[in-house]
Amino acid sequence: MVALQTRRAAPPVHRRRRSPDTVRQRRAGVLFSAPAVLVILLFLVAPMLMALWVSLLHWDGQSNPFSGSARFVGGANYSELLGHDGLLRRDFATSVRNTLYYVLLDVPLVTVLSFGLALVVNQRILRGRGFFRTVFYFPSITSSVAIGVTFLFLFQGGGAVNAILSLVGVQGPSWFTDSRGLVQIVLAGTGLVDPGHLPGWLAAQGMGLSVWDWLAGPSVAMCAIIALTVWSSSGTFMLFFLSGLQNIPVQVEEAALVDGASTWQRFRGVTLPLMRRSTVLVVTLALIGSWQVFDQVYVMSQGSPGKTTLTPAYLSYTTSFGDGNFGGGAAIAFVLFAIIVLFTAVQRWFGRERS
Amino acid sequence: MKALIAAGAAAVLLLAGCGSGYDSAKSDGGSDKPITIMFGSSGEAETGAVKAAAAAWQKRTGHQVRVVPAQNLTQQLTQGFAGGTPPDIFYTDPTMLQQYADGGSLYPYGDQLPKSTVDDFYPALRQAYTYQGKLYCAPKDLNTHALVINTDMWKAAGLTEKDYPKTWADLTKVATRLTTKDHVGLTVGGDHNTVGSFMLAAGGWFVNEDNTKVTANSPANLAALKYLQGNVQRKVFATPKSLDAQNPGEAFGKGKAAMDVDGGWVEGQLKSDYPNVHWTAVELPAGPKGRGTTVFSNCWGIAAKSPNKKLAVDLVKSLVAPGQQKAFMNAFGVIPSRQSLGTWAKQTDPKLTAVVDGVEYARGTVSIPGFTSVLADFDTQLEKLFTGGTSPQAALDTLQRNGDDAVKQK
Incomplete structure (x- = not known):
């Protein structure tokens, strides 16, 4: 609004006249x-609007949702998902819980790892840099199903x-069968909490899950999936960091060197602050990616053991295609969308440039 | 932004327009379009056999047939239904029957089949594909749970054919005897399918006769769960997962269990992956309420929106004809859906005798829309049950609550 008024107040002589050239x-x-723009409208915006429409319908996926044969139910799918104490809400809460732990582990790990890889392959003295760059990037171009x-x-x-x-004397867990979370395993293992007789506050319910279940932590199966995505996505993020590192002017580094800064001081005082933008970008992308995990779950676990690897995206798929509840599935997708926007906004607020 | 929305809306209308092309097409009789058969194939043998059957019909009638093996049948079918261009003929099964019938996608052609054909289908199969009094779909094959036994381990434990278990008590006894430090007595898939067969033997089931009410927390079901849980706790039964196998057939094939509750499909798995395992299969032992097992099958669904329904019915008639079913069994081992071929099937593959015999007292899978996730949740409860995380009663109560919800929302 401010900009508009200033422009209006400006004297007409200053208005730039458009030459035929500019118009052309x-x-x-x-x-x-x-x-x-057309492609984006047709294949991105239009399907999104269609999905939004579907989320307002009771649609079984067997008719044209725009022909009026599917019943319009307004926000019923959303209130069923968020307000009705049933299986769908419990599943959704479970999937959100799983993803929260996923974010908590995946985002910091992948950021640190890919930053580290970028630092390594950015060194001028490293021999065979091209080779290492290719090797580190390789997982990113391999099919996620194969991985x-x-x-x-x-x-x-x-x-x-x-x-x-077992070589170092550790009895490994059976990764994809234990449905307990890491926190639960530790608490029950040390005898601090007896899962058979939960104290009152741990047994209290929220969104259909007990506090004990909310605090469960990721299961070992989920940790395996996190390890997979950290490994397979680090290559792409390494590239972002690498381009950021190469944008740092050599003069700045040299100036710091002349000033007698140690390696750690140069990293801490020069590299890190100048890498803020790259870091914000990587964290944002990793965060968004974490909420959209689907193919790993589809291939590896289908949500088992004990639904500890159920993700919102996978739940949306099974609700739609398994139960024929496409309205509910679409509603999950839009609630997920809202969650991602919220998290990204919060994260961008934290990562903003402060003067 | 306004322009954006307008453009989006225009695109939506455009796409919707494309999708409704078939609504106005001729609804019956004669379109020159080729007839499409879509099916989830188990492999080359099945694809080849279906293609050969289609080619034979095509030669006889002069009408073209297109055979499409699906990567993900449910997903591709839904896409076809939603777009208004489903395949004319497709595989489907009881779990999807009500969902497709309610959605108006399935053409109930049972009354167009000769009475002699319909009566020849096993009653359990007829019942599985009948909904609101109409036979929707002609069953193409069948499979039931049987008790698969590793004969080498059986002999090593000093057991003979006379010891094949007749009752649950017998089963516990032989399982205990067969359990060594290398393997357990019996592996049971800890999912709703295998547990369901035990529920039937106990006189219980997930739902009532006509799939309208959930009957999960019955004393009979409780007895079944307690029986299984007790034996798992005593470590004479084990789930495949706890034996580090993806499915019971794998645990059995790897020699980690001496017995396995499994369907006839295990034969193919053992043949290709574990050819050195010697095995036999007997009927499941009787529970407190007699014998019980689950029947699994596929049927030939015909799309209500097919422009070629008459021809499609004719093609299905030829696909379920006795000669064709024999050809299918010879090609990829599926058991025919006709009673008149029962004896022939047992002679052709004597190892599947128990699987064929089971269909006499078997029951089909649950067919309520929305039950997929209810049963998936029950699988999670069972997982917890067998690892000590919940009690049989609590697992059944959760199942009852979720099931009631699904029925209410229908």
Whole structure:
């Protein structure tokens, strides 16, 4: 509004006249961007609006949702999902809980790992830099289904991971069968809490889950999936960090060197502050990606053991295609959308440039 | 922004317009479009057999048939239904029957089949595909749970054919005897399917006769769960997961269990992955209320929106004909859905005798829309039950509550 008023108040002599050239350039600009805009409208915006419409219907997926044959139910799918104490809400709460733990582990780990990888391959003295860059990036271009199956073999009870653990005398867990969370395992293992007789505040319910279940922590199966995504997505994020590192002017580094700063001081005082933008970008993307996990779950666990690897995206799929409740499935997708926006907003507020 | 929404809305209308093309098509009789068969294939053998059957019909009638093996049948079918262009003929099963019938996607053609054909289908199969008094779908095959036994381990434990368990008490006894430090006596898939067969033997089940009421927390079901849980706790039964296997067939094939409650499909698995295992299969032992087992099957569904329903029915008639069912069994081992072929099937594959015999007292899977996630949740409860995280009564109560909810929302 402010900008508008200033412009209006400005004397007319200052108004730039459009030459025929600018008009032509503008037209060309619109023309060149038109195909991309059209594609986005048709394949991104339109399906989103369609899904929004579906989330307001009682639609079984067997008719055209725009022909009027599906009953319009308004916000009923949303109130069923969030307000009715049933299986769907309990499943949704479970999937949100799982994802919260997923975010808590995945985002910091992948950020630190990919930053570290970027630092390593950015060193001028490193031999075979190109080779390492390719190797680190490789998981990102490999099919997530193939990686999922491979990890499934690694984490089998008699798989490679447990074989290595047994070398150092550790009895590995059976990764994909224990439905307890890590926190539960520790608390029950140390005898602090007896799962058979929960104290009152731990047994209290919220969204259909007890506090004990909310605080469960990620299951070992979920940890395996987190390890997988950290490993497979670190390559892409490494590239973001790498381009950030290469944007740091050499003069700044050299100036710090001349000032007698140690390696750690240079990292802490020069590199890190200058990498703020890259870090914000990576954290944002990792955060959004965490809420959309689907293929790993679809391939590896289908939500088991004990629904500890159920994610909102996978729940949306099974609700739609398994139960034929496409309205409910679409509603999950939009609540998920709201959650992602909320988290990203909070995270951007924390990561904003402070003067 | 306004322009954006307007453009989006226009695109939506455009797409919706595309999708409704079939609504106005001729509803019956003669379209020249080829007939499409979509099915979830178990592999090359099945795909080849269906293609051969379709080719034979095509040669006889001169009408073209397209055979499409699906990657993900449920998903691809839904896409077809929603877009108004479903395949004319497709595999489906009792779990989806009500959902598709309620949605008006399934064409109930049972009354167009000859009475002799319908009467020849096993009653359990007929019942599984009958909804609101109409036979919707012609069953194409069947499978039931049987008790699969590793004969080498059986002999090693000093047991003979006379010891094949007749009752649950017998089963506990032989399982205990067969349990060694290398393997357990019996592996039971800790999911609703296997547990369901035990529920039937105890006189219980998930729902009532006509799939309208949930009957989960009955004393009979409780008895079944307690029986299984007790034996798991005594470590003579074990779930495949606790034996580090994906499914019971794998645990059995790897020699981690001497017996396995499994369907006839285990034969294919054992043949290809564990050819050195010697095995036999007997009927499941009787529970407190006699014998019980679950029947699994697929049927030939016909889309209500198919422009070629008459031809499709004719094609299905040829697909369920005795000669064709024999050809299917010879090609990929599925048991025919016709009673008149029972004896032939047992002679062709004697190892599946118990599986075929089971269908006499078997019951089909639950067919209530929304039950997929209810049963998935029950699987989670069972997982907890067998690892000591919950009690049989609590698991059944949760199932009852979720099931009631699903029935209410229908």
